[in-house]
Amino acid sequence: MTTISVPAISDEGGLQAYLRAIRVFPILPVEEEYMLSRRFSEHGDIEAAHKLVTSHLRLVAKIAMGYRHYGLPVADLISEGNVGLMRAVKKFDPERGFRLSTYAMWWIKAAINEYILNSWSMVKIGTVAAQKKLFFNLRRAKAALGRYEEGDLAPSEVAQIAKDLGVPEHEVVTMNRRLARPDATLNAPVGEEGGMERIELLVDSRPNQEEEMTSRQENDLGKRLIADAMSSLSEREAEIIRLRRLQSEPMTLEDIGRSYGISRERVRQIENRAFDKLSRAIREAAGRLGHDAPEVALFTP
DSSP states (O other), X not given: OTTOOOOOOOTTTHHHHHHHHHTTSOOOOHHHHHHHHHHHHHHOOHHHHHHHHHTTHHHHHHHHHTTGGGSXXXXXXXXXXXXXXXXXXXXOOGGGSSOHHHHXXXXXXXXXXXXXXXXXXXXXXXXXHHHHHHHXXXXXXXXXXXXXXXXXXXXXXXXXXXXXXXXOHHHHHHHHHXXXXXXXXXXXXXXXXXXXXGGGGOOOOSOOHHHHHHHHHHHHHHHHHHHHHHTTSOHHHHHHHHHHHSSSSOOOHHHHHHHHTOOHHHHHHHHHHHHHHHHHHHHHHHHHHTSOOOHHHHOOO
């Protein structure tokens, strides 16, 4: 994949010139994408891989823009996302039945997330799963509480966010202060010449047809992984998982215990064992596809 050449963000033209440059690459129809993927996976056709990569550069830019509030150069975010895209093209199996964009999103986001975490290491952002979750979801959690301004959070807000994200309250306070930055006007000039305003770098946040289709395909992939993994459970384990994890209003341990004639503690044991089996099955299936398992997003205790 190192021989594939893609447009780069230059000092002369900047981000806008790059975005104009990648628009010339067409979005591939399903049939052409499938044939190009076959050509590359079976014959190592670099030209086919190049077409697959360049047709998804706009997807990388779109995803990278969503991470710009971390204070890192958008050009670097896009470059890292492009690396993730190339890895996705290299590992993509067209016989799995879903689009490259669905598969590539996992690799693009993973590459950008890793770059952000490495870049923030100077302030010792934690690397455990809970701290990563806090780092990437704090702003969204604050927005859910209607808190958009910077500054220290109220004790009630800290407590709610800590509960929602499953982290200690002091970590919420610390992370919020690390991420705090003074607001910048959208009319501030950018670039050495100052001929462009910051607002010109913002992209339209309204979903387009490609984005909606990609999101739908990603959801379908997650559902398929779950459905396949559920077959690894016994009938009783599968039913308890459905009642406890896959309903908007989970049934209580006591109610399930009464229906099966077993104790509340026994139901809890079966649920935990079934969840462990399900998680392993999903991780193994996701590993065969080349990306991280989505069980954290799809299953909540």
